[in-house]
Amino acid sequence: MRQVVFLAWQSLRFHRLQSAILIFGLAVTLYLPLAVNGLVARYQASLLQRAGATPLVAGGLGSRFDLVLHALYFRGHVPRLLKMADVQALRDTGYAEPIPLYVRFTARHAPLVGTTLDYFAFRQLPLARGEPLLQLGDCVLGAEVAATLNLGPGDRLLTDPENVFDLAGSYPVSLRVMGVLAPGHTPDDRAVFVDLKTTWLIEGLAHGHSDVTGTNTDANVVLDRTATNVTANAALVEFTEVTAENLASFHFHGDPGDFPVSAILPIPRDEKSATLLRGRYQVPDATVQILVPRGVVEELLGLVFRIKRFFDANAALVGTATAAFLLLVVLLSLRLRRPELETLFRLGCARGLTTRLVAVELTGLALVSAVVALTAAQITWALVSLW
Amino acid sequence: MMIEVEKLVFRYPHSTFTLRVPELSVAEGEKVALAGPSGSGKTTLLHLLAGILLPDEGRIVVGGVQPPRLGDGARRAFRIGQLGLVFQDFQLLEYLDVFENILLPYRIHPALTLTAAVRERARQLARETGIDHRLSHRPGRLSQGEKQRTALCRALLPQPLCLLADEPTGSLDPAAKTRVLEILFEQCTRARATLLMVTHDTGLLGRFDRAIHLAEVSR
Amino acid sequence: MVKLPLIARLGLASFLSLVFTACRPPAAASSSTVPARRPVVCTTSYPLFYFAQRLAGDRATVRFPAPANEDPAFWRPSRDIVRQYQRADLILLNGADFEKWVNTTSLPLAPQVDTAAGFKQDWLMFPEVITHSHGPHGAHSHGAIDFNTWLDPLLALRQADAVADALRRLLPGAGAELEQRRQQLRRDLLALDQELRGLSTRLASQPLLASHPVYGYLAHRYGWNLASVHWEPDEPVTDAQWVAFDALRARHSGTLMLWEEQPLPAVGAGLRARHVLPVVFWTCGNRPVHGDYLQAMEQNLDTLRAALASAAAANPAFRGGPEGTEKTGK
Numbered sequence: 001m002r003q004v005v006f007l008a009w010q011s012l013r014f015h016r017l018q019s020a021i022l023i024f025g026l027a028v029t030l031y032l033p034l035a036v037n038g039l040v041a042r043y044q045a046s047l048l049q050r051a052g053a054t055p056l057v058a059g060g061l062g063s064r065f066d067l068v069l070h071a072l073y074f075r076g077h078v079p080r081l082l083k084m085a086d087v088q089a090l091r092d093t094g095y096a097e098p099i100p101l102y103v104r105f106t107a108r109h110a111p112l113v114g115t116t117l118d119y120f121a122f123r124q125l126p127l128a129r130g131e132p133l134l135q136l137g138d139c140v141l142g143a144e145v146a147a148t149l150n151l152g153p154g155d156r157l158l159t160d161p162e163n164v165f166d167l168a169g170s171y172p173v174s175l176r177v178m179g180v181l182a183p184g185h186t187p188d189d190r191a192v193f194v195d196l197k198t199t200w201l202i203e204g205l206a207h208g209h210s211d212v213t214g215t216n217t218d219a220n221v222v223l224d225r226t227a228t229n230v231t232a233n234a235a236l237v238e239f240t241e242v243t244a245e246n247l248a249s250f251h252f253h254g255d256p257g258d259f260p261v262s263a264i265l266p267i268p269r270d271e272k273s274a275t276l277l278r279g280r281y282q283v284p285d286a287t288v289q290i291l292v293p294r295g296v297v298e299e300l301l302g303l304v305f306r307i308k309r310f311f312d313a314n315a316a317l318v319g320t321a322t323a324a325f326l327l328l329v330v331l332l333s334l335r336l337r338r339p340e341l342e343t344l345f346r347l348g349c350a351r352g353l354t355t356r357l358v359a360v361e362l363t364g365l366a367l368v369s370a371v372v373a374l375t376a377a378q379i380t381w382a383l384v385s386l387w
Numbered sequence: 388m389m390i391e392v393e394k395l396v397f398r399y400p401h402s403t404f405t406l407r408v409p410e411l412s413v414a415e416g417e418k419v420a421l422a423g424p425s426g427s428g429k430t431t432l433l434h435l436l437a438g439i440l441l442p443d444e445g446r447i448v449v450g451g452v453q454p455p456r457l458g459d460g461a462r463r464a465f466r467i468g469q470l471g472l473v474f475q476d477f478q479l480l481e482y483l484d485v486f487e488n489i490l491l492p493y494r495i496h497p498a499l500t501l502t503a504a505v506r507e508r509a510r511q512l513a514r515e516t517g518i519d520h521r522l523s524h525r526p527g528r529l530s531q532g533e534k535q536r537t538a539l540c541r542a543l544l545p546q547p548l549c550l551l552a553d554e555p556t557g558s559l560d561p562a563a564k565t566r567v568l569e570i571l572f573e574q575c576t577r578a579r580a581t582l583l584m585v586t587h588d589t590g591l592l593g594r595f596d597r598a599i600h601l602a603e604v605s606r
Numbered sequence: 607m608v609k610l611p612l613i614a615r616l617g618l619a620s621f622l623s624l625v626f627t628a629c630r631p632p633a634a635a636s637s638s639t640v641p642a643r644r645p646v647v648c649t650t651s652y653p654l655f656y657f658a659q660r661l662a663g664d665r666a667t668v669r670f671p672a673p674a675n676e677d678p679a680f681w682r683p684s685r686d687i688v689r690q691y692q693r694a695d696l697i698l699l700n701g702a703d704f705e706k707w708v709n710t711t712s713l714p715l716a717p718q719v720d721t722a723a724g725f726k727q728d729w730l731m732f733p734e735v736i737t738h739s740h741g742p743h744g745a746h747s748h749g750a751i752d753f754n755t756w757l758d759p760l761l762a763l764r765q766a767d768a769v770a771d772a773l774r775r776l777l778p779g780a781g782a783e784l785e786q787r788r789q790q791l792r793r794d795l796l797a798l799d800q801e802l803r804g805l806s807t808r809l810a811s812q813p814l815l816a817s818h819p820v821y822g823y824l825a826h827r828y829g830w831n832l833a834s835v836h837w838e839p840d841e842p843v844t845d846a847q848w849v850a851f852d853a854l855r856a857r858h859s860g861t862l863m864l865w866e867e868q869p870l871p872a873v874g875a876g877l878r879a880r881h882v883l884p885v886v887f888w889t890c891g892n893r894p895v896h897g898d899y900l901q902a903m904e905q906n907l908d909t910l911r912a913a914l915a916s917a918a919a920a921n922p923a924f925r926g927g928p929e930g931t932e933k934t935g936k
Contacts, residue, residue, distance in 0.1 A: 003493075003494040003495070003501075006494065007483075007494060007495075010482050010483055010487065011482045013482070014481065014482030014525075015482065091715075097715070097716040098715070099715070100715070116712070116713070116714055116715040117692060117712055117713065117714040117715075118714045118715050118716050121714070132692065132712070133712035134685060134688055134689075134711070134712055135688070135710055135711050135712060136709075136710040136711070136712075138712065195712040197709065197710070197712075242710075247682075247710055248682060248710075250709075250710050251709070252709060339478070340480060340481075343474075343478040343480070344495055345439075346434075346437070346439055346472060346474075346478070347466070347467060347472060347491065347492060347495065347541075348462075348463045348464065348465075348466030348467030348468075348470075348492070348495075348496060349463065349467070349495035349496055350460070350463060350464075350495060350496045350497060350498075351459060351460050351463065353495055353496075
């Protein structure tokens with residue numbers, strides 16, 4: 001067998017251009033479905049892993065796909081907002097601890113995720129640098145965001161205005177970067193995390209300004225004053241940055257129970273509690289829906305991959321045609337090599353040697369093609385995962 | 388006798404040609420030329436003697452063995468181990484260098500084991516035939532004479548009992564023809580191998596021990 | 607070298623692996639023999655600290671990080687203390703807008719327990735607070751919520767029950783012990799309530815004064831006829847404030863004035879000149895100098911009883927009912 005391998009290697013080496021073309025053809029035929037299916041499988045696994053790691057998602061009534069994509073991957077908008085009162089009501093059931101999320105704003109185009117410290121413990125997100133959130137106006141960056149924006153603990157990050165033309169709308173707030181999360185290869189890498197209260201600050205439900213009720217208040221900022229109330233006018237400057245000096249001036253207006261939340265991650269105490277909680281909200285007049293994310297993502301992937309079958313069929317046809325062409329090339333090559341094979345026979349080669357020789361050559365080509373295809377696929381998967 | 392043929396009859400399928408050799412013999416160590424007009428069956432006879440083709444009738448004995456009576460595998464082993472074949476068109480493998488072409492019989496049959504002694508013998512043959520400076524070159528870079536000398540070394544390396552050469556000088560120029568023939572005769576003498584060589588060149592017949600005219604033999 | 611047959615080699619390998627397995631050092635002590643860490647409970651007010659300590663005993667480490675010289679209602683914890691709260695297994699909040707620093711601080715939601723959330727309908731508002739608003743139709747602040755809920759023993763009991771419920775979830779194996787302690791604390795708070803009711807009958811509908819509007823829950827529960835000003839014990843009273851005080855007394859002629867701490871001597875003199883006796887009724891927001899919450903409240907009652915007796919002796923116009931009669935309160 002060693003001699004056959006030697007002869008096969010010598011032949012392939014001599015006909016290097018033809019060998020390279022055959023390897024290229026075979027490798028491409030193998031690479032395309034390998035790379036695509038590998039990417040799809042990895043993406044699917046990544047999506048399902050994220051969904052599987054989240055027991056439940058709660059949100060307003062409407063599209064369950066929108067809700068799950070929003071809560072798990074911070075994409076898109078929810079069909080309907082909830083309130084903090086809904087968070088408390090869920091907590092009062094005793095079946096789960098709720099983790100509220102408010103994902104509405106962005107900072108340098110990265111989603112701004114308003115939540116509580118419970119989120120970091122639930123997702124097991126360690127810090128690579130710096131400290132956790134401490135107070136209003138702080139933020140913690142996902143690993144990719146920090147790398148892309150070249151920011152770290154101690155830096156400042158400005159939130160994006162929702163509408164640059166709406167001067168009376170939410171205004172940008174300068175956030176203090178407290179920490180940077182370690183890479184986790186999840187959507188958390190591409191998000192900026194703030195305390196839930198900070199998103200309400202950005203929305204305008206809270207603000208900080210100098211005291212207007214005191215006797216030393218600048219009269220230019222007072223619209224009206226009675227014995228029990230002072231009305232400030234638009235000249236009153238509101239702080240766009242939370243500092244140690246002005247922190248105490250920040251306050252909320254309105255009932256905290258009415259403050260908005262876009263989704264809730266209920267963390268049930270156990271399986272039974274999860275079932276009971278879901279049952280509690282499956283009533284006709286419920287305004288909150290509770291979903292099992294894995295089921296929703298599987299359903300979504302099923303819809304998407306129904307289309308993938310057409311691509312698979314197309315790839316199979318193309319692969320079959322390519323294989324047919326390659327077979328034709330091999331057969332023609334054998335015809336061209338008939339004198340060589342005849343020589344070996346006339347010299348008295350062992351029975352089956354010519355067959356083994358051709359088989360070893362083809363196997364070698366196939367193996368090299370497979371290695372090339374697999375290597376190219378691995379590189380593709382690695383590059384895509386980086387991107 | 389090295390070669391004995393009796394009442395040999397061979398017909399190609401789908402052809403009207405019939406080779407008939409009632410009787411033919413070649414003694415050990417003899418150098419015999421096999422002559423005849425084109426289409427008389429000279430090459431066919433060589434192939435029958437080598438066991439490449441099987442006769443329809445008759446008896447063939449080469450080196451005491453009747454190749455037609457052997458199984459395919461044994462026939463191949465006999466051919467590669469006991470016979471040396473030299474072809475008019477050299478039939479070297481273009482993807483092997485001269486050295487590997489010479490060693491080829493030892494790579495294509497387990498009956499022959501490639502050892503360091505075999506490699507050294509190959510180098511010696513190359514020196515004796517004047518192609519030792521071409522050992523790392525592929526056939527594409529050789530002259531016709533050098534190619535034929537390579538083929539000759541390949542045929543002689545297994546130390547065959549009998550060398551069957553099919554117009555080995557047919558493609559060579561006169562100078563190369565002379566050189567190859569001298570080497571052929573010299574090596575056969577040195578190896579004490581029997582030589583049966585097909586040739587069209589009547590001018591060479593005098594150099595052989597005798598000549599067999601196939602047209603006269605085949606009736 | 608002797609080459610053993612394959613089966614002999616396999617057998618030898620198996621035997622040797624068994625020998626090495628048997629010689630393995632004993633496994634390290636299992637985690638069940640290592641005592642588990644005691645859960646940490648952080649509170650935002652002294653009364654909650656007291657309740658949690660009484661209920662948890664040595665089952666949990668209870669902390670109240672506010673410095674003794676700070677008013678916890680207006681205290682802002684340092685970074686290190688915020689981290690303490692963040693790491694706590696249970697964060698007990700008074701609620702009713704007591705711990706304002708929580709509104710601008712990042713704390714995990716799961717460990718938080720708002721002990722006043724269960725009686726939101728009973729919250730009172732501070733009177734005469736100046737609010738502010740933005741524009742004619744803009745956002746506006748509401749009147750401030752009176753956060754001194756623990757002064758009312760029955761509301762304090764509800765807060766203590768909330769603490770007990772939270773501790774029961776935190777210490778699932780201590781249910782019986784917790785319940786026993788809860789019943790004991792309940793008896794103590796109900797006894798305090800009875801004493802206050804009895805004392806309140808002596809007060810009858812006598813007008814009372816207060817330096818700060820922090821006794822609203824006591825007044826509401828026990829029917830005290832209470833009027834408040836906004837004086838600080840460590841600050842002198844201005845002439846304008848005296849004028850306003852006199853005007854108040856013209857329509858609310860109280861002779862006892864409750865103070866969270868002793869007023870300045872000059873203020874005390876001014877009050878006595880007006881036949882008003884300052885009475886220290888400590889609000890228990892932070893740690894008492896001596897004793898605990900219940901002892902401090904007992905001290906408050908003793909001080910008030912003595913003041914009542916003194917007022918009755920000094921001022922024949924002062925009328926009060928006998929202690930012990932059930933008083934129509936809330």
